[in-house]
Amino acid sequence: MKALFVLAPLFLGLVTASHANEPHHRQHGAHQHGQVELNIAIEGNTIYLEMHSPGYNIVGFEHQVQSDEQHQAVKRALQLLGQADALFVFTGDVCQAREVDVTTELLQPVRHGHGEFEANYLFQCKAITQLEVIDVQLFDFFPNISEVRAQFITDKEQKIFELNSVQRKIRL
Numbered sequence: 001m002k003a004l005f006v007l008a009p010l011f012l013g014l015v016t017a018s019h020a021n022e023p024h025h026r027q028h029g030a031h032q033h034g035q036v037e038l039n040i041a042i043e044g045n046t047i048y049l050e051m052h053s054p055g056y057n058i059v060g061f062e063h064q065v066q067s068d069e070q071h072q073a074v075k076r077a078l079q080l081l082g083q084a085d086a087l088f089v090f091t092g093d094v095c096q097a098r099e100v101d102v103t104t105e106l107l108q109p110v111r112h113g114h115g116e117f118e119a120n121y122l123f124q125c126k127a128i129t130q131l132e133v134i135d136v137q138l139f140d141f142f143p144n145i146s147e148v149r150a151q152f153i154t155d156k157e158q159k160i161f162e163l164n165s166v167q168r169k170i171r172l
């Protein structure tokens with residue numbers, strides 16, 4: 001788990017820098033329902049993937065859970081989001097999840113009223129050079145997701161992929 005948290009500030013730095021002209025980006029309450037943000041960084045044979053999603057996309061609400069039913073829905077969602085190898089499919093199975101950390105604001109009071117889910121994944125690849133496509137399966141698990149905005153970062157380049165339920169492949 002350590003590596004993920006070491007990398008988190010790096011992600012934040014890059015994301016903040018690249019969105020300097022979008023003051024509302026990633027501020028609480030300013031997310032767009034239907035949209036998921038992915039940050040993908042590759043370092044050697046390791047892929048760090050960070051996901052942010054409005055609660056709406058995942059469970060249909062964004063306030064603190066108020067009923068057993070809502071609590072169950074959130075628990076189930078956390079479990080689904082933990083199935084990294086089902087959500088992100090790498091060509092030829094060259095990469096597999098090694099660490100997963102999923103959290104949500106919905107289990108506590110949501111002050112700004114727009115609670116989110118956050119997931120951090122670490123994938124280990126046999127040979128990163130064989131990796132051509134990441135197939136993002138989130139749309140099948142969470143039908144409220146209409147768009148995935150994937151920011152892809154290596155030490156050489158930075159790219160943005162806009163995915164939807166029809167075009168769901170990140171081609172590297």
Ligand SMILES: [Zn+2]
Pocket residue numbers: 029031033054055056062113114115
């Ligand atoms: Zn919201």
